[in-house]
Amino acid sequence: MAVPRVSRRGLLGHAGTTGLGALTGAGLVVAVDPGTPVGPPESIPAAPVGTTLAPWGPHQPGVAQAPPAVLEAVALDLRPGVDREALGRLMRLWTGDIEALTAGRPAPGDPAPWLSVPGADLTITVGVGPGALGSDRFGAGPAGFTDVPPMVHDRLEERWGGGDLCVLVAGRDATTVAHAVRRVVADARPFARLRWTQQGAWNGTAPDGSPQTGRNLFGQVDGSANPRPGTELFDRTVWVPEGRWAGGTTLVLRRIRMNLDTWDGLTREEQERSVGRRLADGSPLTGGGESDDVDLAARDEQGRPVVALDAHVRRSHPALHGGRRIFRKGASWTREVPGPRGPRLESGLLFSSYQADLADQFVPLQRSLDELDSLNEWTTAVGSAVFAVLPGFEQGDWLGRSLLA
Numbered sequence: 001m002a003v004p005r006v007s008r009r010g011l012l013g014h015a016g017t018t019g020l021g022a023l024t025g026a027g028l029v030v031a032v033d034p035g036t037p038v039g040p041p042e043s044i045p046a047a048p049v050g051t052t053l054a055p056w057g058p059h060q061p062g063v064a065q066a067p068p069a070v071l072e073a074v075a076l077d078l079r080p081g082v083d084r085e086a087l088g089r090l091m092r093l094w095t096g097d098i099e100a101l102t103a104g105r106p107a108p109g110d111p112a113p114w115l116s117v118p119g120a121d122l123t124i125t126v127g128v129g130p131g132a133l134g135s136d137r138f139g140a141g142p143a144g145f146t147d148v149p150p151m152v153h154d155r156l157e158e159r160w161g162g163g164d165l166c167v168l169v170a171g172r173d174a175t176t177v178a179h180a181v182r183r184v185v186a187d188a189r190p191f192a193r194l195r196w197t198q199q200g201a202w203n204g205t206a207p208d209g210s211p212q213t214g215r216n217l218f219g220q221v222d223g224s225a226n227p228r229p230g231t232e233l234f235d236r237t238v239w240v241p242e243g244r245w246a247g248g249t250t251l252v253l254r255r256i257r258m259n260l261d262t263w264d265g266l267t268r269e270e271q272e273r274s275v276g277r278r279l280a281d282g283s284p285l286t287g288g289g290e291s292d293d294v295d296l297a298a299r300d301e302q303g304r305p306v307v308a309l310d311a312h313v314r315r316s317h318p319a320l321h322g323g324r325r326i327f328r329k330g331a332s333w334t335r336e337v338p339g340p341r342g343p344r345l346e347s348g349l350l351f352s353s354y355q356a357d358l359a360d361q362f363v364p365l366q367r368s369l370d371e372l373d374s375l376n377e378w379t380t381a382v383g384s385a386v387f388a389v390l391p392g393f394e395q396g397d398w399l400g401r402s403l404l405a
């Protein structure tokens, strides 16, 4: 019997009215003509429309959002002589930019207004590095705000670290994000110069448009055991509870290189053992589903711990740290670097950790992982920066006023 050739256009058009199941159920073999152009837009399921988030409230809204499809983190250094009053002017400018861009309107004086669109999931989050603190700038930082001390496994490069100010631009498409980055950096020019930018992407949306945890470039489901936004645990973990910085948080950004070549050489069992969760669905090796906690006491038939003593989830588990937690987000990156035989790829994770008290929550956890963590064999921090994330602002007010006025 001749196989009926069904073009992608025809298939999609047909499937749209009768359902693909009916076609395949009837035993029809579908061959896609490789020369046929992709079907007309109306036959492709529409992408889910993103959200337009209001920028106002007690907290900057980007913090509690799931990892964005596209993240660009920008660090700037203040120019000499930029004092509290000048910082106030910059924060007012940025407040106008944030209010316009996140609503999908052009920023004031925007030469490319067509690039601002609503529904872009756009958030713009501003943080302040150690160099922008002090009496003539933002004053003292939140309790416990400190640099991350050097770790044995770190191989930090100056070019990926530090910064007096940080702007995290998050959104669902790279064009809108790049345009917003350009506006905030341009408006900051009299006050601050660019220090570094780092980009990353996250697959937090399943093909059917529903939210999913997402995977890093090792292929692991990453973010399962995070405190859930909107819960009391999340609020306690993330927001500074009182004082001048109440409603703010602290951010640690670590640029982590991942050695995919050696990782890919492991067996699946070795890969799963190094973390303590399954690759297929992120469920703990001790059973249950992705959202279940690992059972650190579980033993196998030989009496050995099911979750290895150096497994990443054991070493980072709150049970080992007096219940202390962090809120993590990832953004994966790949770039070309020179190699001995021509260019090669380098990949990794732009790891963000949010916590109310950096010294009390992040530092002991990072130290514990530096002392022992199976993942250290394939991961190396090459950049590190800390920022105090400003509290949110209400409509009619401006970002950072309570700290600068």
Ligand code: HEM
Binding pocket: 216, 218, 220, 221, 222, 223, 224, 225, 226, 254, 256, 258, 275, 277, 282, 294, 312, 313, 316, 317, 318, 326, 328, 349, 351, 353, 362, 365, 366, 369, 375, 379
């Ligand atoms: C490239 C580096 C890293 C990779 C690939 C990685 C991967 C993972 C994976 C796959 C999980 C299990 C799923 C989940 O709960 O999210 C996990 C959990 C976790 N990771 Fe990482 N991680 C990395 C770096 C870090 C760093 C630097 C920290 C903190 C300093 C950290 C802290 C945690 C914590 C607290 C958990 C949850 C533990 C639990 O409560 O079960 N991770 N990580």
